[in-house]
Amino acid sequence: MSETFLSLDAIIKRFSPSLSVGDQIAARLGAKVETRSVHAVDDVSLSILRGETLGLVGESGCGKSTLGRIAAGILPATSGTASLGGEAVMINGRKTTTEVQTVFQDPFASLDPRMPIGDIIAEGPITHNLITRSDAKSYVGGWLERVGLDAGFAERYPHQFSGGQRQRVAIARALAMQPQLLICDEPVASLDVSIQAQIINLFLKLRRELQITCLFISHDLSVVRHVSDRVAIMYLGRIVEIGETETVYSSPSHPYTRALLDSVPKLVLEDDALVELRPIVGEIPSPLDPPAGCSFNPRCPMARDRCIKEEPQLRAMGTGQQTACHFSD
Amino acid sequence: MSEPLLQVAGLSTQFHTQAGVVKAVSDVSFSLERGQILGLVGESGSGKSVTGFSLLGLVDPPGRIAEGSIRFDGQELVGMPQPDLRALRGKRIAMVFQDPMMTLNPVLSVGTQMTLAVRAHDKVSKQMARDRAVEALTRVGIPDAGHRLDAYPHQFSGGMRQRVAIAIAMIHSPDIIIADEPTTALDVSIQAQILHEMRELAKDSGTALIWISHDLATVSSLAERLLVMYAGTIVEEGPTARVLRNPRHPYTRGLLDSLPATAPPGQNLQQIPGSMPSLLALPPGCAFAPRCSFASEVCNGDVPYLVTGPSAFRCHHPIGEAK
Ligand SMILES: Nc1ncnc2c1ncn2[C@@H]1O[C@H](COP(=O)(O)OP(=O)(O)OP(=O)(O)O)[C@@H](O)[C@H]1O
Ligand SMILES: Nc1ncnc2c1ncn2[C@@H]1O[C@H](COP(=O)(O)OP(=O)(O)OP(=O)(O)O)[C@@H](O)[C@H]1O
Ligand code: SF4
Ligand SMILES: [Mg+2]
Ligand SMILES: [Mg+2]
Numbered sequence: 001m002s003e004t005f006l007s008l009d010a011i012i013k014r015f016s017p018s019l020s021v022g023d024q025i026a027a028r029l030g031a032k033v034e035t036r037s038v039h040a041v042d043d044v045s046l047s048i049l050r051g052e053t054l055g056l057v058g059e060s061g062c063g064k065s066t067l068g069r070i071a072a073g074i075l076p077a078t079s080g081t082a083s084l085g086g087e088a089v090m091i092n093g094r095k096t097t098t099e100v101q102t103v104f105q106d107p108f109a110s111l112d113p114r115m116p117i118g119d120i121i122a123e124g125p126i127t128h129n130l131i132t133r134s135d136a137k138s139y140v141g142g143w144l145e146r147v148g149l150d151a152g153f154a155e156r157y158p159h160q161f162s163g164g165q166r167q168r169v170a171i172a173r174a175l176a177m178q179p180q181l182l183i184c185d186e187p188v189a190s191l192d193v194s195i196q197a198q199i200i201n202l203f204l205k206l207r208r209e210l211q212i213t214c215l216f217i218s219h220d221l222s223v224v225r226h227v228s229d230r231v232a233i234m235y236l237g238r239i240v241e242i243g244e245t246e247t248v249y250s251s252p253s254h255p256y257t258r259a260l261l262d263s264v265p266k267l268v269l270e271d272d273a274l275v276e277l278r279p280i281v282g283e284i285p286s287p288l289d290p291p292a293g294c295s296f297n298p299r300c301p302m303a304r305d306r307c308i309k310e311e312p313q314l315r316a317m318g319t320g321q322q323t324a325c326h327f328s329d
Numbered sequence: 330m331s332e333p334l335l336q337v338a339g340l341s342t343q344f345h346t347q348a349g350v351v352k353a354v355s356d357v358s359f360s361l362e363r364g365q366i367l368g369l370v371g372e373s374g375s376g377k378s379v380t381g382f383s384l385l386g387l388v389d390p391p392g393r394i395a396e397g398s399i400r401f402d403g404q405e406l407v408g409m410p411q412p413d414l415r416a417l418r419g420k421r422i423a424m425v426f427q428d429p430m431m432t433l434n435p436v437l438s439v440g441t442q443m444t445l446a447v448r449a450h451d452k453v454s455k456q457m458a459r460d461r462a463v464e465a466l467t468r469v470g471i472p473d474a475g476h477r478l479d480a481y482p483h484q485f486s487g488g489m490r491q492r493v494a495i496a497i498a499m500i501h502s503p504d505i506i507i508a509d510e511p512t513t514a515l516d517v518s519i520q521a522q523i524l525h526e527m528r529e530l531a532k533d534s535g536t537a538l539i540w541i542s543h544d545l546a547t548v549s550s551l552a553e554r555l556l557v558m559y560a561g562t563i564v565e566e567g568p569t570a571r572v573l574r575n576p577r578h579p580y581t582r583g584l585l586d587s588l589p590a591t592a593p594p595g596q597n598l599q600q601i602p603g604s605m606p607s608l609l610a611l612p613p614g615c616a617f618a619p620r621c622s623f624a625s626e627v628c629n630g631d632v633p634y635l636v637t638g639p640s641a642f643r644c645h646h647p648i649g650e651a652k
Contacts, residue, residue, distance in 0.1 A: 059516035192372035197587035226589040263521040279521035
C-alpha cells in the first residue's frame with residue numbers, strides 16, 4: 001500500500017508575457033507594457049500514494065490547473081520535476097508515459113465535434129498499441145457500458161449528448177488508456193447538481209473497481225471533501241495546508257483554509273435565521289506581483305510583522321496536517 | 330390587503346424555432362412584495378433566465394410571451410409599448426447578469442457609463458451624476474471610488490466588475506432588482522462579500538430582489554421565499570427554510586439529496602436518474618415523471634395541478650408534511 005506514486009518536487013512555473021516586437025520596443029522606451037511574469041506555481045512539493053485520491057482546492061487563478069497539467073506531463077515546469085513511480089513524466093518537453101490521463105472540466109471543448117465518440121475513445125489505445133483496430137468496437141463498447149452509456153452510442157457525435165453524458169464519454173476516453181493515475185480537473189464544475197451526483201457516483205465506482213490513483217482538482221469544497229482521502233489547499237501558487245481530508249475540514253489550521261471554509265454558503269434550514277456571512281476581506285493579489293512574506297498576509301486577520309518579512313514553510317501541526325503559517329499550531 | 334409590488338400570473342414564454350416550439354416558461358405564477366428577497370432555483374435550461382427576461386420585456390423574436398399577466402405596481406407589463414417599458418427598465422426594475430460585461434461597455438470608463446446611467450432617467454447635471462456614481466460605488470464596497478471613476482472595466486477584477494454592475498443597477502434605487510446568477514462565476518470568498526452587500530443594500534433601500542441561482546445553499550442564505558423551477562414550471566414554492574426542511578415535491582427532495590454534503594464522505598450520493606426532458610417535446614403528464622421514483626400511471630397522463638398551503642407544489646404524490 002502506502003508507497004509514493006506521483007511525486008512533485010519543488011515545482012515552479014512562471015508564464016512570461018509573449019511580447020510582440022512593437023511591445024518590446026515600447027517597453028524599452030518606458031511605455032506601460034506588462035513585462036512581469038505570472039508566478040503560477042511557486043515551489044510546490046507533494047506526493048500522492050498509490051491508490052489514494054488527493055483533492056486540490058483553491059480559488060480561481062491559484063494555479064490548480066497549471067499544477068495538474070505539469071503532473072500530467074502536458075506542460076513543462078520552469079523548474080522542478082514531476083515523476084510517476086520514479087520516472088519523470090516529461091523529458092525535453094515530451095510526455096513520456098501513457099500511465100497518466102486527464103479529464104477536463106468542459107467535456108464539450110475537450111471532445112472533437114467531428115468524430116463519432118467511438119473513434120474518440122479508440123484513438124489513443126490504437127495509437128499506443130493497447131488494442132488493435134479490429135478489437136476497437138468491442139473495447140469501446142465495454143468502456144461505454146462501464147461509464148453507464150449504451151454500447152450502441154459509439155456511432156454518435158458529441159453534440160448528440162447532454163453535458164453529463166459527454167463527461168461520461170470523456171471519462172471513458174481517459175480510462176480506455178488504462179492509466180494508473182487519473183487527473184480530474186474540475187470534472188463536475190459545469191454540471192447541475194443532479195447530474196453532478198451521477199458523475200461523482202460513477203467516479204467512486206470506477207475508482208473502487210480499477211484501484212486507480214487520483215488527483216482531483218476542484219474549487220468546490222464539498223465535492224472535494226466527498227471524494228478525497230487527503231486534501232491540499234492552494235493559494236497564489238503555493239500549498240498552504242495539506243493533510244487528511246477530515247482533519248483539514250474539521251480542524252483547519254491555516255487562516256486561509258478557515259476563512260475559505262467559512263465563506264462557503266451553507267443550507268439554512270431554520271426560519272428567519274439570518275445567517276452571518278463572514279467573507280474574507282479584500283481580493284486575491286495579482287500573481288504578477290505576489291506579496292512578500294506570506295502571500296496571504298494582506299487578507300489575514302492574524303498577520304504580524306513576521307508575515308510580511310518571512311515566507312512560512314509547511315510544517316507539521318499538532319492535529320496532523322502540514323500548514324504554512326508562522327502562527328498556526 | 331394591498332396589491333403586491335409584482336404579481337405574475339400564468340406566464341408562458343415560448344420560442345418558435347425551426348425544430349418546433351420551445352416551451353421555456355409554462356404557466357408561471359408568483360408575487361413579490363416590496364423589499365422581499367425571492368430565490369429562483371432550478372437546473373440549467375429550466376427557464377430561470379427567460380422568466381427574468383420576460384419580466385423586463387426583453388424576450389426577442391423568435392421568442393414571445395404567449396400568455397399570462399405581469400402586474401407591476403398597478404400597471405400591466407405584458408403588451409406594454411416598448412418606450413414605456415424602456416422608461417421602467419433601469420429606473421424601477423433593474424437587472425444584474427452573471428457576466429458583468431453584459432452591463433458594462435469595455436470602451437467607456439466606469440464613470441462615464443455611470444453618469445450615462447443616471448442621466449438616462451434623471452435630468453441632472455454631469456457633476457451631480459458623478460456624485461451619485463461615487464456614492465453608488467462606495468455603497469457596494471469599492472474603496473476610493475472617486476479615484477476609480479476614470480478606470481475602464483478591464484482594469485477591475487471580476488469581483489469588482491460585478492460590484493460596478495450592481496452599483497449601476499442600484500443607482501436609481503429601483504423597486505426590483507433581478508439578479509441572474511450574479512455570483513456564479515466568482516470565487517467563494519468574493520461571492521460571500523457580494524451576498525453580504527446585496528442583503529444589506531436590499532434592507533437599506535427597500536429594493537425587492539429576485540435572486541436567480543442553481544445553488545440551493547446560496548439562495549437559502551439570502552431569500553425569504555423560494556421558487557423551484559423544473560422544465561419551465563414552478564414545481565414548488567414557499568418560505569425558503571420550510572421548503573428545504575420539508576420539501577413536498579420529489580424534485581426538490583432529489584436536489585437536496587444530490588448535494589455531496591448529505592452523504593458520508595466516499596459513499597454514493599443519492600442521484601436523480603436521467604436528465605431534464607427537451608422543452609420541444611415535454612412529456613404529456615408531469616414533466617418530472619420520467620425521472621421520478623414516486624411516479625404512477627396518473628403522473629404520465631395528467632399534468633399535476635398546483636396544491637396550495639404553507640408551501641405550494643405541483644405533484645400527484647407529494648412527500649408527506651412533517652410535523
Ligand atoms: N498559458 C498561460 N499563459 C499565461 N498565464 C497563464 C497561462 N496559464 C495560466 N496562466 C496564469 O497562471 C495562473 C494560474 O492559472 P491556473 O489556470 O493554473 O489557475 P486555476 O487554479 O486552475 O484557476 P481556475 O480555478 O480559474 O481554473 C493564473 O494567473 C493564470 O492567469
Ligand atoms: N433565443 C432562444 N431561442 C430558442 N430557445 C431559447 C432561446 N433562449 C432560451 N431558450 C431556451 O429556453 C430554455 C430556458 O432557458 P433559460 O436560459 O431560461 O434557462 P436557465 O434556467 O436560465 O438555465 P441556466 O441555468 O443554464 O442559465 C432553454 O431550453 C433554452 O434553450
Ligand atoms: S406528479 Fe408524479 S411524477 Fe411528478 S413529481 Fe409527483 S410523483 Fe413524481
Ligand atoms: Mg483551472
Ligand atoms: Mg440562466
